[in-house]
Amino acid sequence: AGCGNKEAATTGDSKEQGDVFKVGVLTSLSGAEVYGGNITKRGYDTWADTVNQKGGIKVGDKQYKVQMFYADDQSDPASGADAVERMITKDKVDFILGPYTSGVTLAAAPICEKYKVPMITGSAESPMIWQQKFKYTFGTIPAVNLTASYPVNTLVSDIPGGAKTMAILAVNDAFSKAVAESFKATAEKLGVKVVKYDIVPAGTDFTPLLGAIKGLNPDVVAVGGHEKEHMEVIKSAKSLGFLPKAFLMHYGVTNPDFVKNLGKDAEAVYGASTWTSDLDIADALFESSKKFVETYKTKWGDEPDYTATGCTVAGEVFGAALEKLGAKPPLSESDREAMVTVLEDIKVDTLYGATSFAKEGDNYHNNTGLEGLTIQIQGGAVKIVGPKDKKLAEPIYPAPAWDKR
Amino acid sequence: MLLSVKGLTHYFGGLRAVNDFNMEIEKGIIQGLIGPNGAGKTTTFNLITGMHVPTSGEIIFSGDNITGKPAYHIAGKGIARTFQNLKLFSRLTVRENIRVVQNKQGKDAAAEEERLIKLFELEKYAEYRSCDLPYGAQRRLEIARALAIKPKLLLLDEPAAGMNPSEVDNLSELINMIIKEFDITILLIEHQMRMVMKLCHKLTVLNFGEVIATGAPRDILNNSGVVEAYLGKGGASIRGKRSER
Amino acid sequence: MAKGLSVKGLKVAYGNIEAVHGVSFEVNEGEIVTLIGANGAGKSTILRAVSGMIPVKEGTVILNGTEITSWPSHQITGLGMAHVPEGRGIFTRLTVLENLLVGAFKRKDKKEIDGDLDYVLGLFPRLNERKKQLAGTLSGGEQQMLAVGRALMTGADILLLDEPSMGLAPVLVESIFNICIDIAEAGKTILLVEQNAAMALAIADRGYVLETGSIAIHGDAEYLSKHPDVLNAYLGGAS
Amino acid sequence: MTKNNKALVGLLLAGIAMLMLPLVISSFWLRIVTGAIMWVGLAQSWNMLAGYMGYVSFGHGAFFGIGAYVTAILMAKGLPFIGALVLAALVTALFAAIIGQPTLRLQGAYFAIATWAFAEGIRQLVLVLPFTGGANGMRMEAFLNENFFYYSMLLVSAAAVAVTYFLFQKAVFGLRVRAIREEETASQALGLNTTAIKVKVFALSALFPGILGGVYAYWITYIHPESVLTPLIADQMVVMALLGGLGTIAGPIVGAMVLFLGNRILWVMFGDTSFYLVLLGLAIAIVILFLPDGIVSLFTRKKKTGEGISKENVRNITG
Amino acid sequence: MELLIQTIINGLLIGGIYITISAGFTLCFGVLHVIDFAVGEWVMLGAFITFIISTSTHIDPFLLLPLIFVMFFIAGYLLQPTLQRVITKNKSNALLMALAFTFGISVLFKGAALTIWGFNERNLVTILSGKSISLLGINIPSLRLGTFVFAIIITIVFLWFLQKTRFGLAVRAAAERQDVAGLMGIDSNMINKVVYAIYTGLTACSGALIGAIFSINTEMGVRYTIFAFFVVVAGGLGSIEGAIVAGILLGLLNSFISVYIGGQYVFLVLFLFLYLILLAKPKGLLGKGW
Numbered sequence A: 001a002g003c004g005n006k007e008a009a010t011t012g013d014s015k016e017q018g019d020v021f022k023v024g025v026l027t028s029l030s031g032a033e034v035y036g037g038n039i040t041k042r043g044y045d046t047w048a049d050t051v052n053q054k055g056g057i058k059v060g061d062k063q064y065k066v067q068m069f070y071a072d073d074q075s076d077p078a079s080g081a082d083a084v085e086r087m088i089t090k091d092k093v094d095f096i097l098g099p100y101t102s103g104v105t106l107a108a109a110p111i112c113e114k115y116k117v118p119m120i121t122g123s124a125e126s127p128m129i130w131q132q133k134f135k136y137t138f139g140t141i142p143a144v145n146l147t148a149s150y151p152v153n154t155l156v157s158d159i160p161g162g163a164k165t166m167a168i169l170a171v172n173d174a175f176s177k178a179v180a181e182s183f184k185a186t187a188e189k190l191g192v193k194v195v196k197y198d199i200v201p202a203g204t205d206f207t208p209l210l211g212a213i214k215g216l217n218p219d220v221v222a223v224g225g226h227e228k229e230h231m232e233v234i235k236s237a238k239s240l241g242f243l244p245k246a247f248l249m250h251y252g253v254t255n256p257d258f259v260k261n262l263g264k265d266a267e268a269v270y271g272a273s274t275w276t277s278d279l280d281i282a283d284a285l286f287e288s289s290k291k292f293v294e295t296y297k298t299k300w301g302d303e304p305d306y307t308a309t310g311c312t313v314a315g316e317v318f319g320a321a322l323e324k325l326g327a328k329p330p331l332s333e334s335d336r337e338a339m340v341t342v343l344e345d346i347k348v349d350t351l352y353g354a355t356s357f358a359k360e361g362d363n364y365h366n367n368t369g370l371e372g373l374t375i376q377i378q379g380g381a382v383k384i385v386g387p388k389d390k391k392l393a394e395p396i397y398p399a400p401a402w403d404k405r
Numbered sequence B: 001m002l003l004s005v006k007g008l009t010h011y012f013g014g015l016r017a018v019n020d021f022n023m024e025i026e027k028g029i030i031q032g033l034i035g036p037n038g039a040g041k042t043t044t045f046n047l048i049t050g051m052h053v054p055t056s057g058e059i060i061f062s063g064d065n066i067t068g069k070p071a072y073h074i075a076g077k078g079i080a081r082t083f084q085n086l087k088l089f090s091r092l093t094v095r096e097n098i099r100v101v102q103n104k105q106g107k108d109a110a111a112e113e114e115r116l117i118k119l120f121e122l123e124k125y126a127e128y129r130s131c132d133l134p135y136g137a138q139r140r141l142e143i144a145r146a147l148a149i150k151p152k153l154l155l156l157d158e159p160a161a162g163m164n165p166s167e168v169d170n171l172s173e174l175i176n177m178i179i180k181e182f183d184i185t186i187l188l189i190e191h192q193m194r195m196v197m198k199l200c201h202k203l204t205v206l207n208f209g210e211v212i213a214t215g216a217p218r219d220i221l222n223n224s225g226v227v228e229a230y231l232g233k234g235g236a237s238i239r240g241k242r243s244e245r
Numbered sequence C: 001m002a003k004g005l006s007v008k009g010l011k012v013a014y015g016n017i018e019a020v021h022g023v024s025f026e027v028n029e030g031e032i033v034t035l036i037g038a039n040g041a042g043k044s045t046i047l048r049a050v051s052g053m054i055p056v057k058e059g060t061v062i063l064n065g066t067e068i069t070s071w072p073s074h075q076i077t078g079l080g081m082a083h084v085p086e087g088r089g090i091f092t093r094l095t096v097l098e099n100l101l102v103g104a105f106k107r108k109d110k111k112e113i114d115g116d117l118d119y120v121l122g123l124f125p126r127l128n129e130r131k132k133q134l135a136g137t138l139s140g141g142e143q144q145m146l147a148v149g150r151a152l153m154t155g156a157d158i159l160l161l162d163e164p165s166m167g168l169a170p171v172l173v174e175s176i177f178n179i180c181i182d183i184a185e186a187g188k189t190i191l192l193v194e195q196n197a198a199m200a201l202a203i204a205d206r207g208y209v210l211e212t213g214s215i216a217i218h219g220d221a222e223y224l225s226k227h228p229d230v231l232n233a234y235l236g237g238a239s
Numbered sequence D: 001m002t003k004n005n006k007a008l009v010g011l012l013l014a015g016i017a018m019l020m021l022p023l024v025i026s027s028f029w030l031r032i033v034t035g036a037i038m039w040v041g042l043a044q045s046w047n048m049l050a051g052y053m054g055y056v057s058f059g060h061g062a063f064f065g066i067g068a069y070v071t072a073i074l075m076a077k078g079l080p081f082i083g084a085l086v087l088a089a090l091v092t093a094l095f096a097a098i099i100g101q102p103t104l105r106l107q108g109a110y111f112a113i114a115t116w117a118f119a120e121g122i123r124q125l126v127l128v129l130p131f132t133g134g135a136n137g138m139r140m141e142a143f144l145n146e147n148f149f150y151y152s153m154l155l156v157s158a159a160a161v162a163v164t165y166f167l168f169q170k171a172v173f174g175l176r177v178r179a180i181r182e183e184e185t186a187s188q189a190l191g192l193n194t195t196a197i198k199v200k201v202f203a204l205s206a207l208f209p210g211i212l213g214g215v216y217a218y219w220i221t222y223i224h225p226e227s228v229l230t231p232l233i234a235d236q237m238v239v240m241a242l243l244g245g246l247g248t249i250a251g252p253i254v255g256a257m258v259l260f261l262g263n264r265i266l267w268v269m270f271g272d273t274s275f276y277l278v279l280l281g282l283a284i285a286i287v288i289l290f291l292p293d294g295i296v297s298l299f300t301r302k303k304k305t306g307e308g309i310s311k312e313n314v315r316n317i318t319g
Numbered sequence E: 001m002e003l004l005i006q007t008i009i010n011g012l013l014i015g016g017i018y019i020t021i022s023a024g025f026t027l028c029f030g031v032l033h034v035i036d037f038a039v040g041e042w043v044m045l046g047a048f049i050t051f052i053i054s055t056s057t058h059i060d061p062f063l064l065l066p067l068i069f070v071m072f073f074i075a076g077y078l079l080q081p082t083l084q085r086v087i088t089k090n091k092s093n094a095l096l097m098a099l100a101f102t103f104g105i106s107v108l109f110k111g112a113a114l115t116i117w118g119f120n121e122r123n124l125v126t127i128l129s130g131k132s133i134s135l136l137g138i139n140i141p142s143l144r145l146g147t148f149v150f151a152i153i154i155t156i157v158f159l160w161f162l163q164k165t166r167f168g169l170a171v172r173a174a175a176e177r178q179d180v181a182g183l184m185g186i187d188s189n190m191i192n193k194v195v196y197a198i199y200t201g202l203t204a205c206s207g208a209l210i211g212a213i214f215s216i217n218t219e220m221g222v223r224y225t226i227f228a229f230f231v232v233v234a235g236g237l238g239s240i241e242g243a244i245v246a247g248i249l250l251g252l253l254n255s256f257i258s259v260y261i262g263g264q265y266v267f268l269v270l271f272l273f274l275y276l277i278l279l280a281k282p283k284g285l286l287g288k289g290w
């Protein structure tokens, strides 16, 4: 590693060429998306450390450890492209664990095409990525438009006397907007009246908007955004003395910081996810998702959310593909090409659930094996409350008053 | 008439700085504009050159009505000026200060540039940045720069301020020479009577924005109103500390 | 030497260029001393160095027995020195009245400040009319009055005046010089830089003639005003 | 004269070296250098306006973004790259001329913030317009030829530098621009149509960023408001030009190279931590603290002591 | 009707937040003439330090404000001479170079905060958090009201200090010409340090309040830099009265656009507005800026 890249903590001493799989990790370690960038990094590191602890990825009769190479995309697509180029040409990585944001993914993917290096992102979830049909890019998290419909379904159809009206707010970024669009489409399909729909630029103060929404008195206030905006919406609403029957959000609610910072105010907030730490799913590497949660928690102090887990699973999928492929490091160009075929056909049962990638259509190379989950914060924890056949707790609706928690 | 100003009035907010000002300037002479501090002399210059738009009144230059026209347009018509608080292009050299305002470039312009530098005794500073020149040289440069646009009318705002009597005399000679060499007309604001008397063919006296006298320098010198408002008793009134001892 | 200003071997440079090359002079208490010289001779530079506006390269400046060489100007002011700088240096965004009050910043004697204010506004009725006007919109001459008035407000014992008559109408030039005499008679000390050398020498006790950064001639005012070189170079010949 | 010849030979050699570069460095470093060269062009364009005319713009990132978006939109409509780029360049410059007219009446910090406000306005507009892809941005068919982009960026940035040199340093036009910087009222009073000159300079200083934005879009293949319309672009132009030396031709070149390559080198070395930001920020602050006239003053100053200081010398160098 | 009043109140209170960030900033500009690029980072640091002290001592952030002010006052007082060195060392572009210097400082602060405190979101809880005063169906969020009061108090104190006190007069004189101010006995170096220190102290306090109202993270600076610039410039650089007017106007605009035009356009309209204000009022809304 000529450029002074640090190895993952438990990589051990296997440094010789051909002894290890070199893995490039591209994510946002500075800039606007530093939060999620670090969450993804934790997910990837959890995989690498565990694999290495277990002796490595098994290829044929030998085990190969993985060596991680990190590059910060500075939350900027151009820097992301530079970073991929660097990891591929200088560090000679065998494959890449993809970026946190969809924007960087879109700029990095062409470079992967150019060098024929496969990339799996454990986090990017803009549907736009999959419409581009990049041959070498895969994703373990289903695109938002596939997951956001679940909680709306739960709120409207599963709960007796469910929601009739909904106000939708979102931040104008690719991810959050897609969430809002999906909320809206599902709601309208189910006959819910959308009383307000507003996609606001990042950095907006939500108070005036919530003041207006309060007057409309909707059953549900649905928000597309990130942990920061979600926190602000709750704080604003509370300070206006406003409480709809339910708050619905997407990514960010499952983020430990959400509950940690809001405490009781976070109670009863709905969210969408594909995975929670409550699930108990068998896994080859960690034995079970419960064990994974434990490992993660001892390592980082927080519970993993579905993004971190998606990232760990991205690593597992690569591992599974390599075992199947049976190619030794370093991977040749034809190995890598073959790997794409393996990935396209792969079906692995991971701690995330059944994972497989679409071979065609608008979700090309996205993980379509998974179903969405409706989650709700109950007693400070993320509980699965829908869909019916998967729920582990009863949904609370309407939410208890601010001062009755 | 090269320039005629009719009923010029200008207000700054509620303050009337120039009031129904009338003046005519014949071609080829040096006309003086004098008056107490704050009388409105500089303001008049600003109005003529288009830096302010007058509240009312008319300015006719060479038969054109230039009232309210943009400054660069008026300069193009042939009116150049200097400023009471020097406004040189500080970080440009002396040579560049002249070159930059010449409207045609080329051999002739280069020759003209040389000539101005020589005439104004700026040779040894030619490559200096203008802000590094001694004050007197800066004053000369301002005049040279104004001449570089080949004006028909040159407005000088206190060109001799901060000069000692010998320097004032030198400058007076220079201005006398300019009027011959360049075929122009000059309107001069100056408080140094030594220069005014030496140069001006005609004087206009301003007080509180209004003309209080106009005529030949000699007559003005004896006008009691002007003496009281502006001239005072001359050095004679100074008690002279030294002689008292 | 007890009271007054004494400068020895003063050298001042702008960057690498030395503008004043070892100048010595003194101004005794109650004296008016004038510094004359052509444009660019270094007069203003000397005043700036004395009052701490620019650093001294070499030499000493002693005020009332205290060495103040290269002190920051606000400390020098505290010892009772005021400087009307070249180019007036009025505070354009303050009103006329505020400018005058800034002059009295260091003073605590409220009553006397009021007295001085009346005095200054009486000296320059124009300023009295324009008390509330922003100083930046004053005419050139009005600004000059303000600069002198502000220096008077400092209540300093020693004044450095850099061309106080510049840009003033003849009638006001007279009053400025008369004011100088009044001040000196009140026991204060004046170092006067003037282009109007004839008038300056008329009111001064002594004078120094500066040529390109060095003192060429010095002596009492009468001597200088008759000195042929001075006559020729600074008084415009025999006038 | 010999000095001039030496400089010319030096320039020629540097030029040849630049042309040969792709043969000798790795594709990764070629990418980095391509980025650095792009920033040279951007910083130099900003320098035309701020360094020579004294108008500090915080909104020049907008022109980069406009160039990028127009190129992307036209290419999506089926135009070939070159055609789209030419049109984008024209649109950007025209746009700048129109917006410049009123904006350039403002002075100092007000101008700076007005340009910034207008740039932010553009970003917000792109977010809501129907044909820009909004927050999703736009993706273009990838053309993965590193050399092509290297030479394109080199060409455009070299043109920006050449224009600065010939128009702003050598021609009377440049003198007039500098006269405006020094004394705008006096320039007017002496016959310069300052409004016309200012608008021309503004349009010119927007033209190159517009073109560079277009090339960038095609190079990176994906643009969105956060990448091509972020205020950070203008901020970096400003800091690069100032770091190198404002109002000089070498300043923005050196500043852009140092800051961009410095960022990338620190990033390569400390890329997995945010610590590189600490070093980067510290480096910027320290350079400015000790070289307040920019990095190029380091070289001019050396020259001065070497030749002994006469009054003239000092003036020539700083002038 | 209720909505209208609620919208006005929300707007005024947002205005209060903006004024808190800008009051010190505009004073700093008015005296030092430097645009401090790191203004957002002072906000961020203030928020973080308050969070850390408040969570470890369990003292309410409001009670910590004096301490925060003092801490950051000292920090600014110590940093200013370095900034001053940049200003005085450079001849032709001093203020621009100072700006670039503060850009470096802002990168440094951001990097340091990220390295030390990591990327997590924080939430600062105060005694007023989540509370509101309700009157005839209108809700006034207490925390925001507290911030508004804070903003009004500091701006009034500033105005009084600058316009009515001897020292304030000295500050205004030094703001214009430090050399001549020196001749009047004014120690402008000291004034510079004190003004900068007041600015950093106040801005840090505003960070504590903002952190309580919104949330705290290392990237939060950028968002507030934007508002600080907006208010300070629209109000007229260096004009405190202007900042009050601009802050309130910005807050009201923000609130009204959100409610009556659509949140989607909030910044588009705001920036357009700022641009038009500048074209119409080139020295700020009250025409009193530098």
Ligand SMILES: Nc1ncnc2c1ncn2[C@@H]1O[C@H](COP(=O)(O)OP(=O)(O)OP(=O)(O)O)[C@@H](O)[C@H]1O
Pocket: B012, B013, B015, B017, B035, B036, B037, B038, B039, B040, B041, B042, B043, B044, B084, C137, C138, C139, C140, C141, C142, C167
């Ligand atoms: N922008 C302005 N706002 C308000 N008043 C102004 C403005 N400019 C000038 N004045 C006032 O208008 C009057 C005329 O000023 P002007 O500069 O024309 O005087 P002047 O005759 O040139 O005096 P001086 O001989 O002292 O230079 C003065 O009383 C001045 O205070």
Ligand SMILES: Nc1ncnc2c1ncn2[C@@H]1O[C@H](COP(=O)(O)OP(=O)(O)OP(=O)(O)O)[C@@H](O)[C@H]1O
Pocket: B132, B133, B134, B135, B136, B162, C014, C019, C037, C038, C039, C040, C041, C042, C043, C044, C045, C046, C086
């Ligand atoms: N800020 C400065 N930077 C560089 N050189 C300067 C500066 N100020 C003055 N000089 C130079 O120092 C020398 C002395 O200037 P100074 O202003 O002291 O002269 P002066 O005697 O006051 O002249 P004047 O009668 O014009 O006021 C001159 O050569 C001048 O060019």
Ligand SMILES: CC(C)C[C@H](N)C(=O)O
Pocket: A033, A036, A100, A101, A102, A103, A123, A124, A125, A126, A175, A226, A251
């Ligand atoms: C939450 C987002 C900023 C990240 C998201 N996973 C994406 O697709 O970009």
Ligand SMILES: [Mg+2]
Pocket: B041, B042, B043, B084, C139, C140, C141
């Ligand atoms: Mg005048």
Ligand SMILES: [Mg+2]
Pocket: C043, C044, C045, C086, C162
């Ligand atoms: Mg002088």
